[in-house]
Amino acid sequence: MTLSMRRATDLAFQVVALLVLLIALAALGALIFDVVRDGIGRLSWDFITGYPSRRASRAGIFPALTGSVFIILLTAAFALPIGVAAAIYLEEYGKRNFVSRAIEINITNLSAVPSIIYGLLGLGVFVRVMGMGRSVLAGASTLALLALPVVILSTREALRAVPGSIREGSYALGATKWQTIWHQVLPIATPGILTGLILALSRAIGETAPLITMGALTYVSFLPNSLGSPFTVLPIQIFNWTSRPQQDFHANAAAGILVLMALLLTMNAVAIWLRDRYQRKVAL
Amino acid sequence: MSVATGPTPPSLGNIVSQRELTPPASGPCKIEARGMNFYYGDKRALQDISIQILPNVVTAFIGPSGCGKSTFLRTLNRMNDIIPGTRVDGTVLIDDKNIYGPGTRVDELRRTVGMVFQKSNPFPKSIFENVAYGLRINGMAGTRTELTERVEQSLQQAALWDEVKDRLQDSALALSGGQQQRLCIARALAVKPDILLMDEPASALDPIATQRIEELVYNLKKQYTVVIVTHNMQQAARVSDYTAFFWLGRLVEYDRTDKIFTAPSEKLTEDYVTGRFG
Amino acid sequence: MRRFEPLIERGLFLCALVSVGTTVGIIAVLAVDTVAFLREVPITEFLFGTEWTPLFSTPSFGVLPLVAGTALVSMIAMLVALPMGLLSSIYLSEYANSHVRRILKPVLELLAGVPTVVYGYFALLFVTPLLQQVIPTLGGFNALGPGIVMGIMILPLVSSLSEDAMRAVPNGLREGSYALGATKMQTSLRVVVPAAFSGITAAFILAISRAVGETMIVAIAAGQQPRLTLNPLVQIETMTAYIVQVSLGDTPQGTIEYRTIFAVGMLLFIGTFGLNLVSAWLRQRYREEYS
Numbered sequence: 001m002t003l004s005m006r007r008a009t010d011l012a013f014q015v016v017a018l019l020v021l022l023i024a025l026a027a028l029g030a031l032i033f034d035v036v037r038d039g040i041g042r043l044s045w046d047f048i049t050g051y052p053s054r055r056a057s058r059a060g061i062f063p064a065l066t067g068s069v070f071i072i073l074l075t076a077a078f079a080l081p082i083g084v085a086a087a088i089y090l091e092e093y094g095k096r097n098f099v100s101r102a103i104e105i106n107i108t109n110l111s112a113v114p115s116i117i118y119g120l121l122g123l124g125v126f127v128r129v130m131g132m133g134r135s136v137l138a139g140a141s142t143l144a145l146l147a148l149p150v151v152i153l154s155t156r157e158a159l160r161a162v163p164g165s166i167r168e169g170s171y172a173l174g175a176t177k178w179q180t181i182w183h184q185v186l187p188i189a190t191p192g193i194l195t196g197l198i199l200a201l202s203r204a205i206g207e208t209a210p211l212i213t214m215g216a217l218t219y220v221s222f223l224p225n226s227l228g229s230p231f232t233v234l235p236i237q238i239f240n241w242t243s244r245p246q247q248d249f250h251a252n253a254a255a256g257i258l259v260l261m262a263l264l265l266t267m268n269a270v271a272i273w274l275r276d277r278y279q280r281k282v283a284l
Numbered sequence: 285m286s287v288a289t290g291p292t293p294p295s296l297g298n299i300v301s302q303r304e305l306t307p308p309a310s311g312p313c314k315i316e317a318r319g320m321n322f323y324y325g326d327k328r329a330l331q332d333i334s335i336q337i338l339p340n341v342v343t344a345f346i347g348p349s350g351c352g353k354s355t356f357l358r359t360l361n362r363m364n365d366i367i368p369g370t371r372v373d374g375t376v377l378i379d380d381k382n383i384y385g386p387g388t389r390v391d392e393l394r395r396t397v398g399m400v401f402q403k404s405n406p407f408p409k410s411i412f413e414n415v416a417y418g419l420r421i422n423g424m425a426g427t428r429t430e431l432t433e434r435v436e437q438s439l440q441q442a443a444l445w446d447e448v449k450d451r452l453q454d455s456a457l458a459l460s461g462g463q464q465q466r467l468c469i470a471r472a473l474a475v476k477p478d479i480l481l482m483d484e485p486a487s488a489l490d491p492i493a494t495q496r497i498e499e500l501v502y503n504l505k506k507q508y509t510v511v512i513v514t515h516n517m518q519q520a521a522r523v524s525d526y527t528a529f530f531w532l533g534r535l536v537e538y539d540r541t542d543k544i545f546t547a548p549s550e551k552l553t554e555d556y557v558t559g560r561f562g
Numbered sequence: 563m564r565r566f567e568p569l570i571e572r573g574l575f576l577c578a579l580v581s582v583g584t585t586v587g588i589i590a591v592l593a594v595d596t597v598a599f600l601r602e603v604p605i606t607e608f609l610f611g612t613e614w615t616p617l618f619s620t621p622s623f624g625v626l627p628l629v630a631g632t633a634l635v636s637m638i639a640m641l642v643a644l645p646m647g648l649l650s651s652i653y654l655s656e657y658a659n660s661h662v663r664r665i666l667k668p669v670l671e672l673l674a675g676v677p678t679v680v681y682g683y684f685a686l687l688f689v690t691p692l693l694q695q696v697i698p699t700l701g702g703f704n705a706l707g708p709g710i711v712m713g714i715m716i717l718p719l720v721s722s723l724s725e726d727a728m729r730a731v732p733n734g735l736r737e738g739s740y741a742l743g744a745t746k747m748q749t750s751l752r753v754v755v756p757a758a759f760s761g762i763t764a765a766f767i768l769a770i771s772r773a774v775g776e777t778m779i780v781a782i783a784a785g786q787q788p789r790l791t792l793n794p795l796v797q798i799e800t801m802t803a804y805i806v807q808v809s810l811g812d813t814p815q816g817t818i819e820y821r822t823i824f825a826v827g828m829l830l831f832i833g834t835f836g837l838n839l840v841s842a843w844l845r846q847r848y849r850e851e852y853s
Binding site for chain 1: 564580581590645650666675676677678681745748768830834
């Protein structure tokens with residue numbers, strides 16, 4: 001091949017590769033456009049505060065929205081302490097022993113298990129064996145297990161980012177390992193830990209399959225009012241409406257998607273704000 | 285071309301003889317190593333170190349980079365324990381107690397043997413909290429008034445009080461390099477150690493800040509036993525009473541500073557202090 | 563206070579064990595009902611039977627139609643995600659300057675952040691009607707639409723993992739190629755990609771695993787008719803969609819129909835676990851090559 005032919009193929013290749021990227025982005029654009037077009041008409045205060053109904057035009061999303069918020073807060077309450085504690089152990093205490101390596105491999109595997117399997121786990125263990133029933137408690141426990149690998153991973157990264165010189169300075173004063181972790185390492189790592197938690201939660205809030213499988217309802221006309229209460233969440237409500245043949249319900253689904261996306265954007269914005277605001281300078 | 289072969293580079297000898305020489309110390313030694321070997325995994329980094337460091341003097345460890353002087357310093361407060369795979373063979377005694385013996389409380393050891401690092405490492409907290417931290421975690425904090433007094437005392441000892449007394453709540457990271465290092469010294473002194481280990485404390489500082497640190501070191505020996513690692517021979521000559529010369533993991537020579545720099549016994553020492561290598 | 567530290571350490575260790583408990587729990591839950599299921603249905607019938615009608619009065623328990631459905635949708639997804647993902651990773655790794663990369667990469671990550679139920683909506687109500695204009699015989703539920711959408715969703719995963727693999731290739735190799743007069747395309751395709759082969763393959767396998775385990779896109783848009791076919795234009799059912807279908811119904815607990823979701827779940831778990839293991843092993847290999 002002559003040099004000019006090779007240059008031409010190189011340029012063509014570059015164009016094709018860029019085009020591929022742009023097609024992917026165009027797909028994203030089409031999705032957003034489609035959802036907004038279908039749903040923006042239905043989006044209203046009545047919709048957000050209303051209850052589901054057989055009549056599409058009267059249906060609202062309030063129980064699902066409350067359910068999602070309730071579940072996410074509970075999931076955070078479970079996943080944060082356990083995840084941070086596990087990460088501290090793996091990163092600060094058990095660094096080189098065999099058991100820790102096994103746990104690490106286990107966590108990596110768990111992060112690639114399909115989410116619906118977690119639903120089956122929740123069904124078998126939380127709903128049935130532990131007798132929680134198809135409750136908010138069982139749902140949050142299931143999602144917490146799903147979120148755990150992500151929380152552990154991002155917490156470990158945040159811990160690792162704390163400079164060793166800070167730890168050394170603490171040890172040299174006679175501090176024990178836990179004192180060093182609690183008084184020096186954790187405060188510095190906290191913004192990173194919270195950012196990781198919010199990222200894990202923003203994935204969990206969109207999860208549908210595990211909650212359907214462990215028994216969340218698809219038609220709920222009341223607000224979940226206790227840990228033992230049955231519930232539904234936004235994505236399941238969206239799924240329900242999408243699966244109906246009537247076009248009006250599709251509009252509801254699209255509006256529901258807009259609400260879900262708004263929630264997601266808010267969560268991610270908070271994560272980014274946290275990260276920027278609290279990224280303290282730790283050393284020169 | 286002939287090379288000057290006098291055992292003394294005139295500069296170092298002069299530096300030493302210009303100082304007021306502390307008379308030779310006597311009495312029980314503060315720190316003693318007997319046949320100590322140190323390993324990073326399989327690699328032996330320190331070989332057969334035996335030394336007796338005396339109380340209330342400044343002892344300098346000198347030698348070319350990688351000779352093991354910092355490693356040996358860090359064995360004295362067991363900071364090397366933090367690095368996985370390290371091992372100590374032999375005895376290290378402080379106040380006649382083997383610090384590597386079973387039942388040694390490492391955290392208590394590190395309180396009594398303070399350390400200042402080459403690159404100052406203040407915590408990302410206020411100036412006050414930096415000094416108070418050591419007191420709090422060792423249960424030495426007392427009441428609020430007592431704590432404030434102790435913090436002030438330590439900052440005075442480190443010759444930093446006047447510069448920071450009006451801004452104790454400011455972040456320690458806002459201080460200059462030299463001030464940060466003095467803060468680290470104050471922090472170490474707050475928990476009332478007997479011994480102060482300093483690992484090239486002025487190597488990252490400008491000459492004026494260095495001078496202040498050196499003055500401080502010279503004054504501290506009245507109350508503490510100071511061991512300082514330095515790659516700067518003039519600094520060793522200025523500041524120390526005894527000097528130990530390390531090379532390739534061995535202790536080559538250990539004697540009073542004036543002797544090391546004017547009439548060393550070993551040829552290797554002589555070559556090093558006259559600048560023939562390192 | 564310091565006396566409590568060994569207790570604290572033990573507590574931290576127990577929290578780390580929760581993840582082990584999760585794996586044990588998954589295996590136990592799936593195994594108990596799978597074993598019970600296999601007591602009534604011989605494993606050969608399950609694995610090799612070609613009719614899946616567990617809810618009929620005379621049920622058949624051959625899982626192949628579900629496996630075929632999963633395989634069909636996944637293949638279509640991979641036809642989209644693998645070449646596009648690889649090309650985009652080559653562009654980002656070898657061509658794009660840091661400005662472009664800083665904008666394009668996060669936007670690409672957005673694709674991965676969209677909830678799958680939203681993709682399901684998109685597949686059913688936008689992509690399938692669009693495709694029907696080009697292919698009039700396309701059914702309302704089919705494998706093609708969700709397959710394509712799934713491919714778009716998985717594209718960022720392929721792209722970022724492949725990019726990591728290519729970034730690990732030492733620059734010396736590239737420079738050697740350029741010094742011989744090769745163009746960027748030749749260097750990328752003939753030097754960098756082969757050098758990053760294990761890492762890229764690991765990315766591909768992980769992407770397949772992701773596609774196999776995906777639920778909502780197919781539950782919404784692919785249908786609920788198990789069918790042993792390779793025709794992408796007709797309704798099918800995947801393993802994951804079947805589990806959702808039964809979970810939504812009123813099949814009573816303890817019956818064999820109910821147990822089928824655990825048996826299918828076990829098959830799904832074993833399949834994805836195997837794929838993940840291979841991918842992890844490959845990733846370990848490429849890290850060792852260039853560490």
